[in-house]
Amino acid sequence: MSVADLLKENFIDGGPIFMTLHYLMWILVIVFTVKATKTLHATNCDYQKLEKLSTTILFIGGFGLLFSLFYRAMGMYSAFSVLETSGDISPSLVAGGLKASLIAPLYSLFLFLVTALVWFVFRLKSIEVKFAGSLKSKT
Template sequence: MKAADLFYAGGPLFMSVVTIWGIGMLVFTAQKVIHFFVQGKVTKNGLGLILLFGSLAIVTGFLGQAIGLIAAFNAIEVAGDISPSLVAGGLKVSMIVPVYGTLIFILSLIAWGILKEIYVRKTEKLS
């Protein structure tokens, strides 16, 4: 499956919101990299924002999944008897947004951890 197909299968609304949180995380990560390496500023300001945007991505992903599952279960309730393969397909699609949010969260944890370690090492050198 192509990335664009996954994006639309996961639901453009929640996938777009999770993407916005991911872009925010990348912006603040790039900002801290520039502060540390280009400008030589050693501050802790903004490190928490990297984790905040990653956390928002995963939470939004799970919210999107919950809302999608509620809608799917309502449709199943109205339809009555449906095939197990149809339910399995719906459950598979419902996992797209949380997986995407989790990937962004993992990237934010990695970026935050690396930048925090760089901050600690640079402040130890200054002491």
């Protein structure tokens, strides 16, 4: 199974509406990371802009994680409501449903881990730039 097939299968199993929002969050994180990198490598680096961009990146990751947990809770509530009214359900069907309900939170957890790492790196760089700028102004 190729990566594209796996992403397509998880897109369908995770719920097309949420997974579309999730992929849009990934695109936003990539766009803001590129902007922050350009800001960092500019000749006159603005550390405040760099801090705002890195904070935005972290916010998108955190929001994606919280939104996916909310989405999962709604799905589990609906699933348990159906199980309650159905009566006898096979354990393999329940396990498959639980597996499918974990797709969105796993993708969002990975997004959050990446955004936290990107935030940390840019945060260190912005402190470095701020410190270097304050040294230049003193001399």
